[in-house]
Amino acid sequence: MKQFTAVHDVTDIDALVKDALACKETPFAWHELGKYKTLGLLFFNPSLRTRMSTQKAAYHLGMNVMVLNVDKDGWKIETEEGVIMNSDKAEHLKEAAAVMSQYCDVLGIRSFPELKDKEEDLKDxxxxxxxxxxxxxxxxxxxATRHPLQSLADVVTIEENKKVARPKVVLTWAPHPRALPQAVPNSFAEWMNAIDVDFVIACPEGYELDEQFAGNAVVTHNQEEALKDADFVYAKNWSSTTEYGKCVVQDSSWMIDNQKMSLTNEGKFMHCLPVRRNVVVADEVLDGEHSLVIEQANNRTFAAQAVLKNILKGKR
Amino acid sequence: MKQFTAVHDVTDIDALVKDALACKETPFAWHELGKYKTLGLLFFNPSLRTRMSTQKAAYHLGMNVMVLNVDKDGWKIETEEGVIMNSDKAEHLKEAAAVMSQYCDVLGIRSFPELKDKEEDLKDxxxxxxxxxxxxxxxxxxxATRHPLQSLADVVTIEENKKVARPKVVLTWAPHPRALPQAVPNSFAEWMNAIDVDFVIACPEGYELDEQFAGNAVVTHNQEEALKDADFVYAKNWSSTTEYGKCVVQDSSWMIDNQKMSLTNEGKFMHCLPVRRNVVVADEVLDGEHSLVIEQANNRTFAAQAVLKNILKGKR
Amino acid sequence: MKQFTAVHDVTDIDALVKDALACKETPFAWHELGKYKTLGLLFFNPSLRTRMSTQKAAYHLGMNVMVLNVDKDGWKIETEEGVIMNSDKAEHLKEAAAVMSQYCDVLGIRSFPELKDKEEDLKDxxxxxxxxxxxxxxxxxxxATRHPLQSLADVVTIEENKKVARPKVVLTWAPHPRALPQAVPNSFAEWMNAIDVDFVIACPEGYELDEQFAGNAVVTHNQEEALKDADFVYAKNWSSTTEYGKCVVQDSSWMIDNQKMSLTNEGKFMHCLPVRRNVVVADEVLDGEHSLVIEQANNRTFAAQAVLKNILKGKR
Incomplete structure (x- = not known):
C-alpha cells in the first residue's frame, strides 16, 4: 500500500479487514516491523479518537510517533499556488510537506473542509x-471529503457483528446543532458500496450525498421505511449538500430512539463518535445492548494498525 | 492497587513510600513491567510538574504514554446526565471514558474545581x-478535591528528611493574588492524618478546611504559635472555604520569611510549586538551605512510579 | 560538550560537522547511547522543524523525549529577580529550571526576543x-540572539555542497511583512566567521548586524555586488537593528529571483524556512535545481543528533 486516503487505495478489502482482525487478536505480533520508523501525525483540526487510536496502532508496531497540532504548535500554512505570501500564513505547504518527508517515514494528515464552497472542498x-x-x-x-480509517473500522465492526451473509445496512442522517462535514457519510457510503451489503441511505431532501460517494445506493427521504429490517443502523449528521454547508434541517423527528430501532431486525446501532446524546440518538439506544459505538472506536486502533502494517511492508 | 485518587485507596502507606524510595534508588529496575502497556494522561487543566514527572515515571517502567489536552487537542466534554446535548459540548464523558479505556491500560485525569459551588466541587x-x-x-x-500524587511525594520527602520519629508538621495558609483550589491542602491534611506525625493547620478565620479532610488535626488561626518547634513547614494558599472559592484575605503578614522560620526547630520548608515568590514565601527561605521544594518536585516522579508499579502489578 | 548555545561552545567545528555527517550516514549506529536518557524540549514560542528534527535526532539515539509548550501546557514564567510575584506569572524560572533538571538529562529551550529593547534582548x-x-x-x-542548531545544519549543508575549498557565502537581507528576530542571521554570521569561507553580508542601511555577530565580515548595502560570483546565497529577513525591532524597509527589490541568482557562480540558494514565497524569494528559485532549503531542513536532524551525541558522551 502506497497511500490510504479512500477505499480506492485498497486492492483487497477482505484481506485488509482480516489483517485488522489479526492485529486485534495479537496486537504486538508485528512489533519489529516499525522498528526505526517514524509516524508523523499532523492535525489541522481537533481529534481525540483518531489521535489516540493511531498512536496506539503505531505503538503496537514499534513505531516512533511525532504529533503536531500544525496551527497551534507551529503556524498557519499557505496552500495557494504562486501567491505572494504577505498575509498571516508563514509557510507554504510545499515546504512543510517536503520537510516533514525528511523527518517521517509515514505521514497522517487531518484537515477538515471549510464548508463554504462545495467545489473547493471537493478538491480536498x-x-x-x-x-x-x-x-x-x-x-x-x-x-475534507472522506474519513477512511473510520470507514475501515466500521467495516471491521460490521464483519464482526453480522448475523447474515449480506446484512442490510442503513446510513441515516440525524439532527445536530452545528453544521458538520460530509466526510464520514461520504466515506461510509463508498466503503458500503464496495462490500457485499444491502445499503440504504436515508436523509432529508437537500441532504443527498454527492453521486461519487453515494454511487448506486438506494436513497430515500423516508427514514422509517429505510430502517425496516435493518441489521445495522449507522446514524450521522451532515450539513446540507444543496444549500452547501448550511444547517437547514433541525427536525428532531430524525433522532434515533428505541421506537425507531424497533422497526429493525434487532439492528445494531453505529456512530463514529463524538455523538450528541438526545440530539442524534436517545440515551436509551446509546446505553442499550445493541449499541456498537465503543467497539467501533476500539476497532479504530486495528484499522490504523492494518493500514500501517501494509504500508510498512510495502516499504521493506 | 485498582485506583489512586486519595489516601483511602492505599492499603499500606509505609509499603508504598518504601516502593517510591526503591524506585528512586534504581529507577529502571522494573523497566519490563510496563512493556506493551499504555498510560493515557488527560488534562482538563494546565500542568507542568505532574505532566513531566508522570511521563518520566511511566518511562522508567517501560510504558508508552499518550498525552491529551482534552479541550485544546479535542473538544469540550459534557458531564450532565440525561442532557440534550445541543450546547458547545461535543462529546459526553460516558463515551470519552469508555473509548479511552479501549486505548489505554491506565488513565490519569487532571480536572480542577470551578470554585463556584462548594457542594458541586465536593462531588468531584x-x-x-x-x-x-x-x-x-x-x-x-x-x-477538584485532592492531589494525591503530590501528597505521596510530600510524605516521601518528609520520610527522607525527618530527624525525629514523630516530627511536627505545620500546614500553613499563605497569601496569593488569585483564588486557588483546596485540593493540595485537603489532600496533604488527609495524608498527614494517616501517618504518624504531630500535625497542625494554621489558617485565617473562614479558611478552615472541610472536616472530611482536616479530620482531627489541630487547627489554629495563630500562625506564629503553630510554627513553634515545627520540623516541617508546608506553606500553601487556598481560597476561602466559608465564602467559598473567594479570595477574601490577602494579608501579607502570613507570608513565610526567615523570621517566621526562626520560630521552628530548624524546620524544613515545603511547597508543592508553582509558588509566588515574595507573596507566599520570601526569596530568602526558598533559596535557603532549609528549602525542600526541588526535592519534593523530584519525588513526584517516584511517587507516580510507585503508584504505576502497584497498578501494573495488580493487572498481572 | 556541556552546552550548545553558540559557536563558542564548540571546541572543534570540523569534528562536529563530521559527526553530523556520520549520523546522516548511519542514523541508528548510536541507538544505545541515549538509553534511559530523557530530553526535555521547552517551547516558549512556536516551532515546526526544530520540534520535529530534534525529536527525530533523540529517537535515533534511543532517548525518551518530553515536549512542553510552556505557556500553553503550563503557565507564564517569571524571569525578574527579587520580584513580588503578584501579576499573571505563576512560576519563577528558578523553580521551573531546577525542577525540569530533575526530570530531564538534557534540556532544549526555545525563546524568542521581544524586539522592543535591544539591550534587553541581547541579554538573552x-x-x-x-x-x-x-x-x-x-x-x-x-x-533571543542565536539559532545554533540551524547554523550547524547550514555549515553541514555548505560542506556537502561546496565545489571549491573556500567558497564565497553571501548572507543577504530579504523583505518580509512582519518584524522578525535577528537570531538566524546573527548565528549564521558567527559560524561563517568561524569556518574557512569568503563571507559577505548584504543588507539595507540600518540593518547592520551587531558587531559581536558580524565580526570581520565584509558588509555591503549593494546586494548585486555582493551576489557576484557567490557559491552560496543565504537569504533571510531580519528587523531593523538601528530602529530596533522595527520593519522599516519593505523594498521588494531585495527579493531573490533568477535574475539575481544569475549574478552568482551557479550559486546554491539557502534559507532556514519557513519562507514567504515571492516575498523573500521567487518561486522560480525555491523550486529550481539550485535550492538547498529542503536538504538544510533534513540536516537539522543530524546537527541535533551530533550535538546530543556529544553531550551524552560527555555525561558517560
Missing part, C-alpha cells in the same frame, strides 16, 4: 497537496 | 465519572 | 537563566 486540497509534495506514504486522518 | 464529578465509566485503573493527577 | 535572559539554574546540559532551540 490540503490532503492532495500533501500527496503531491511528500515523498513518503500518506494516511488520511479525515480529509 | 469529572474524576468520579471517569471512575464510573472507564474499565481501566484511574490515577488522579489532581482533582 | 531566558536562555541564560536556564543555563544558570539548570543542573543539566542545555541546548538552544533558538534564543
Amino acid at each position: 486540497q490540503v490532503l492532495n497537496d500533501f500527496l503531491k509534495y511528500t515523498t513518503v506514504p500518506v494516511i488520511s486522518l479525515e480529509s | 464529578q469529572v474524576l468520579n465519572d471517569f471512575l464510573k465509566y472507564t474499565t481501566v485503573p484511574v490515577i488522579s493527577l489532581e482533582s | 535572559q531566558v536562555l541564560n537563566d536556564f543555563l544558570k539554574y539548570t543542573t543539566v546540559p542545555v541546548i538552544s532551540l533558538e534564543s
